[in-house]
Amino acid sequence: xxxxxPSPPTSPSTSQGIVNSLTTGRLPKxxxxxxxxxxxxxxxxxxxxxxxxxxxxxxxxxxxxxxTILFDLAIFVIAYxxxxxxxxxxxxxxxLVATAFIVALLPLISLLFTxxxxxxxxxxxxxxxxxxxxxVGEGGGxxxxxxxxxxxTGMATLISVPIGLLTAIxxxxxxxxxxxxxxxxxxxxxxxxxxxxxxxxxxxFFALIxxxxxxRFGFGGSVALSLLMIPVVVRSSEEMLKxxxxxxxxxSYALGVPKWLTIIKIVIPTAIAxxxxxxxxxxxxxxxxxxxxxxxxxxxxxxxxxxxxDRMMTIPVFVYTQYANPGSDxxxxxxxxxxxxxxxxxxxxxxxxxxxLIARIFSPKLGR
Amino acid sequence: MTTASASPRAKLRPxxxxxxxxxxxxxxxxxxxxxxxxxFLIAQSxxxxxxxxxxxxxxxxxxxxxxxxxxxxxxxxxxLALIIxxxxxxxxxxxxxxxxPRRVAxxxxxxxxxxxxxxxxxxxxxxxxxxxxxxxxxYNWLVDNVGWFPxxxxxxxxxxxxxxxxxxVLAVMIIPIITAVSREVFLQTPRLHEEAALALGATRWxxxxxxxxxxxxxxxxxxxxxxxxxxxxxxxxxxxxxxxSPGLITFVLTGSQNSSTIAGNIALNFPEAHGIxxxxxxxxxxxxxxxxxxxxxxxxxxxxRRKAFSGAN
Numbered sequence: 001x002x003x004x005x006p007s008p009p010t011s012p013s014t015s016q017g018i019v020n021s022l023t024t025g026r027l028p029k030x031x032x033x034x035x036x037x038x039x040x041x042x043x044x045x046x047x048x049x050x051x052x053x054x055x056x057x058x059x060x061x062x063x064x065x066x067x068t069i070l071f072d073l074a075i076f077v078i079a080y081x082x083x084x085x086x087x088x089x090x091x092x093x094x095x096l097v098a099t100a101f102i103v104a105l106l107p108l109i110s111l112l113f114t115x116x117x118x119x120x121x122x123x124x125x126x127x128x129x130x131x132x133x134x135x136v137g138e139g140g141g142x143x144x145x146x147x148x149x150x151x152x153t154g155m156a157t158l159i160s161v162p163i164g165l166l167t168a169i170x171x172x173x174x175x176x177x178x179x180x181x182x183x184x185x186x187x188x189x190x191x192x193x194x195x196x197x198x199x200x201x202x203x204x205f206f207a208l209i210x211x212x213x214x215x216r217f218g219f220g221g222s223v224a225l226s227l228l229m230i231p232v233v234v235r236s237s238e239e240m241l242k243x244x245x246x247x248x249x250x251x252s253y254a255l256g257v258p259k260w261l262t263i264i265k266i267v268i269p270t271a272i273a274x275x276x277x278x279x280x281x282x283x284x285x286x287x288x289x290x291x292x293x294x295x296x297x298x299x300x301x302x303x304x305x306x307x308x309x310d311r312m313m314t315i316p317v318f319v320y321t322q323y324a325n326p327g328s329d330x331x332x333x334x335x336x337x338x339x340x341x342x343x344x345x346x347x348x349x350x351x352x353x354x355x356x357l358i359a360r361i362f363s364p365k366l367g368r
Numbered sequence: 369m370t371t372a373s374a375s376p377r378a379k380l381r382p383x384x385x386x387x388x389x390x391x392x393x394x395x396x397x398x399x400x401x402x403x404x405x406x407x408f409l410i411a412q413s414x415x416x417x418x419x420x421x422x423x424x425x426x427x428x429x430x431x432x433x434x435x436x437x438x439x440x441x442x443x444x445x446x447x448l449a450l451i452i453x454x455x456x457x458x459x460x461x462x463x464x465x466x467x468x469p470r471r472v473a474x475x476x477x478x479x480x481x482x483x484x485x486x487x488x489x490x491x492x493x494x495x496x497x498x499x500x501x502x503x504x505x506x507y508n509w510l511v512d513n514v515g516w517f518p519x520x521x522x523x524x525x526x527x528x529x530x531x532x533x534x535x536x537v538l539a540v541m542i543i544p545i546i547t548a549v550s551r552e553v554f555l556q557t558p559r560l561h562e563e564a565a566l567a568l569g570a571t572r573w574x575x576x577x578x579x580x581x582x583x584x585x586x587x588x589x590x591x592x593x594x595x596x597x598x599x600x601x602x603x604x605x606x607x608x609x610x611x612x613s614p615g616l617i618t619f620v621l622t623g624s625q626n627s628s629t630i631a632g633n634i635a636l637n638f639p640e641a642h643g644i645x646x647x648x649x650x651x652x653x654x655x656x657x658x659x660x661x662x663x664x665x666x667x668x669x670x671x672x673r674r675k676a677f678s679g680a681n
Contacts, residue, residue, distance in 0.1 A: 100459025166394030194601020288487025
């Protein structure tokens with residue numbers, strides 16, 4: 001439309017000017033964004049109109065979702081008209097792919113929002129100072145569950161880290177041949193074991209060994225969690241040990257240092273940040289496990305500091321039992337369940353954050 | 369170093385032997401643990417397999433009549449979850465690997481990983497308290513308007529605690545693992561293939577069609593199978609959200625009568641079970657273990673075979 005260049009005198013259509021042939025028939029760069037915001041506004045307006053007309057309440061998630069779908073359709077039609085079918089398909093896929101991401105975000109946002117909003121009712125000091133012993137109805141708290149989670153997960157970490165780390169060292173530094181391949185393969189397969197099967201295994205194992213057909217105790221939970229944790233520790237530690245440059249090992253050997261000392265003094269310290277990150281993430285993964293602990297550690301309303309005797313409560317099982325076995329007045333139980341869920345999410349998020357910070361701060365500077 | 373051999377061998381120190389021995393021991397413990405899982409589950413299952421089936425809960429005709437509907441429920445729920453999750457997860461993987469700007473791509477990956485970090489019991493609580501009430505109007509509408517379709521046969525569930533709700537929550541839970549695996553595979557596509565396609569004038573989607581997806585197809589299938597394995601074994605969501613009817617096989621998505629799943633059934637009944645019922649539940653767990661083991665082994669086998677040929681290493 002508007003010629004920006006002086007048109008050559010030979011051109012017959014001087015009045016039209018020369019349009020840059022590389023950008024003809026293309027939507028301007030801001031068009032998709034404007035269209036997206038436009039669709040959101042349109043759908044929100046429709047929703048607000050419906051609400052004003054007296055139908056239902058305003059659902060922001062649904063509005064964003066439908067607005068994004070409208071955008072997907074609109075961008076296809078407009079691009080088809082302006083740019084042709086190939087570009088239109090490309091834009092459609094681009095917008096669909098972005099839509100998929102937004103769709104996955106909706107449950108995450110809704111979940112975090114609900115847990116925080118509902119959990120804050122009972123997220124008070126009393127929750128962290130009381131157990132559920134002799135509590136019916138209001139009051140009480142999750143101290144016994146928090147204690148149990150720390151003990152059981154701590155013990156699981158004590159079991160998993162040596163086994164997992166040594167296995168990773170074996171795979172990277174020593175392992176050759178079929179045994180190493182078998183371990184790698186089965187570690188991968190182990191990551192897919194359903195958590196409830198791990199719990200059933202711990203139960204079957206200890207019920208047979210200790211000849212107690214109704215056995216419930218904390219240590220069994222640690223064993224079940226270890227089964228889930230070890231493969232995660234092995235995989236992450238293996239990746240980190242592989243990243244250690246071979247030159248460091250060779251320099252150490254050249255100085256006459258034995259292999260085991262090289263591994264302990266050179267390889268592991270170089271990879272320690274990554275290994276710690278992996279272990280922290282593994283803890284974060286198992287600390288929220290419910291099913292195995294429900295089976296082998298059981299549930300109780302009382303404090304129990306002894307891993308080897310009696311049932312032991314944990315936060316996930318606490319959340320489940322508060323929800324599943326409420327008293328006659330349901331609300332206090334639900335409030336405690338949400339508060340437990342909030343505690344659990346905070347712990348898991350904190351562990352994830354710590355893991356990222358460790359990776360960021362303590363990773364070795366290799367001059368790259 | 370006492371002999372003047374042509375190829376000097378490194379001296380074997382005791383500490384070296386102890387250290388390498390202990391790493392070997394740790395690796396063997398893992399294999400032994402996996403074998404122990406199978407052995408002890410089988411050992412505890414045998415009483416239920418040889419017992420009179422009338423002693424089992426619900427007095428089924430045989431053990432297989434007991435486990436059949438549960439296995440069906442597990443597979444059906446996992447299959448539905450997979451159908452919902454796959455397009456979204458592949459979309460996210462492509463978005464992160466090929467569409468999002470480089471600088472934010474990693475951050476977006478972390479956000480999806482956050483979904484994986486949420487404990488399953490919290491998902492269960494969210495599913496029953498937020499999602500189930502939210503989808504109930506939709507189910508009512510579906511049953512009213514397309515009730516002739518076999519999947520939406522009336523009567524509708526009044527609580528939203530149906531297999532479809534479970535499948536939606538399961539889908540949200542398996543999206544992160546499918547995304548993570550297929551993202552890795554998409555990133556392994558040889559740069560030259562992509563640039564060659566773009567140089568021939570392909571749009572980004574055409575490039576993905578001719579370069580990225582053919583290269584990543586085995587990995588995409590494996591990712592789906594890993595997600596399937598995860599969905600099959602998921603327990604707490606099913607135990608909390610589903611309103612099960614024991615011994616029922618039904619495809620209906622929106623009714624109040626739903627097939628239970630193996631894992632959910634164990635979680636609901638194990639705390640109160642005693643005697644032969646415990647063995648019966650462990651036997652169903654053994655079957656779940658075998659199903660997931662086979663699925664995961666195939667998936668891992670395909671991924672590992674691919675790894676050797678990829679341009680990444």
